Amino acid sequence: MDELRVIETPADFEDAVRRMADGEGPIAVDAERASGFKYSQRAYLIQMYRRGAGTFLFDPPQIPDFSALEAVISEEEWVLHAASQDLACLREVGLDPARIFDTELAARLLGMPRVGLAAVVEELLGIHLAKEHSAADWSTRPLPQPWLTYAALDVELLVDVRDRLVERLDETGKSALAAEEFDAVLHREPKPVGPEPWRRLSGIHGVRSPRNLAVARELWLARDDLASRTDVAPGRLVPDASLLAVVKALPRTRKGLADLKAFTGRASRTELDRWWVAVERGLSSEDLPATRVPNDAPPPPRAWAMRNPEADARLRLAKAAVTEIAETFEMPVENLLTPDHLRRLAWHPPTELDAGAVGAQLERLGARRWQIDATAQKISLAFVEASQAVLDAEKPVS
Template structure:
């Protein structure tokens, strides 16, 4: 039976801080959010485990200041599984590690076929973890005992997993690679806010006219504003598909909107005045959105062969070469080199397409030193072959 202490309020918090400070070795950390239920991505439970200290489940809404805990553990190694998913909500409460070990990423670098926590624990430790509460509403209070036990198990075995992965990474000569990757995750810049976040509306690509887009935009903004105010996930009010259906139909009266069969959701009728006001705004505005947004990203590669044969040849040959290296290194190709980096490089190669020029271009895109060592030369060679193949094809055609 897993043992843990739920930390609610200042007295329990101070005791937990002292215990974790007196523990030894890395600290396993996890966080539970209420994605799909709440608008915010805040942590509603933070779990920590350290050898010699035990397992603690912190209830963030009852703890006004995490800085004493941060002061005690900031310089220790934190062990997280899929760290990129939790770092933002941890930082939101003032918890920010100086270095990490990401067990999911470590498993990927080792080429493990399944990298979910339950699968990794089973393969490395021979223990089966139940994952029945992974999609629960963690903003629920009080939290059921079964949920708390599940949350505790997520960190109780994490340090053991870290040790086994560390051994395997060292045996595979991938310890330095892992260190660079963990550091990249830790220091990755947060994405800047989208200029037009409403364009993330699922199904928006099916709308073909600016007026319909204006209605979709107004509906999205109205839903987002209301969802933020009441801290409910927007899709639980009215799903994306319903907003898109209303934007396509362009109902001319509130009754027509209410009668629209595709306009569903728990707030589709109770907030009908809100949605109708948004539709009226979209129908009346002179500020019509552009149908297409300029982007510096390359066009989809499926059209390169006929329109841009040189870029197609570069991508095709370089992709095959990088795939071979990934297979030799026994890791997913996307971990060897971000696919978007290779697409951008093939679409617009540097003026200096030598190995040094490729290294510089990839470094500017964010590739790590070990990735440059593994791929720069083979990409440069592939680009040379691509240029020759295009030249030979042109000569044959003439």
């Protein structure tokens, strides 16, 4: 393979746009971030391939305006693998497709046993695709040639993969439902950040004291502020486990914090004053966090049998029914129907346990029409059976 160049000058960008416009068919797109290295989730490399045009490796930090490229390709079909992972960073630079084909999702809907890009390429094209640079720091400059080769291959084979998947979707009668799923991914609203993002700290669920939680909050906020300002991944400054060690130990002095051996990380000592100020804020705060966060989610299913036997029966019977349907569709259960949708439906069923009412509630939860058509009738029958079983169990023995 010839040496690959990253597109970073206006002249090279204009040439790439012209060539992309002259190409034909779908456009393979991928993006590389620096997750685990940088705080931001921005794209540090965007790869594209189109038949008749070739492969292009764009350097987003060096390209201030992607609008000329967007105007040429936005209405064409974009082929991505696990599109939900890349759409946000592509939109951040002004690249937003009108329609997509998600090769990873298509592989799931077809029931393929492995859906990673390398596995799908190998099964469909018989080509071994090495993935040794997937976790690299893509903010590195200049990017090494082996990394660029890896990045180029991620898109150069993607249109061929798409074509094989289209054939299989047609053969199995899944083309229409796949189109619904692709559209749902494209238009899915970003998950909103919770009011207390510090509760994402790993292991925090085991902390029950409000005072300890206050220290956890202040440490997390202090680390997040530093990570944001320096654009360094929070865990690379101080790992979650180190913050949790401080939360559990509750050192009462700066020296006590410095002497805590479990408090490690590249910024654990260089920013010691920052962490100690955060600990002091947590120790003195009158704004103590609640130990339990209210939410509208049902309790864990393991508790249902005691708390709500009828809901437990509904869930058990409906899960069995949905599993059976998934087997006939030859796809994973979670792609046939989101498990959380079924749990919420079983915990708060409609007043009428018929297919129409069940389908309407599934639609409100976010299920697609094909999913509703496939499952609503059997779920409603399972709910009726569960209600009857509970009534029979409550009848006195004569």
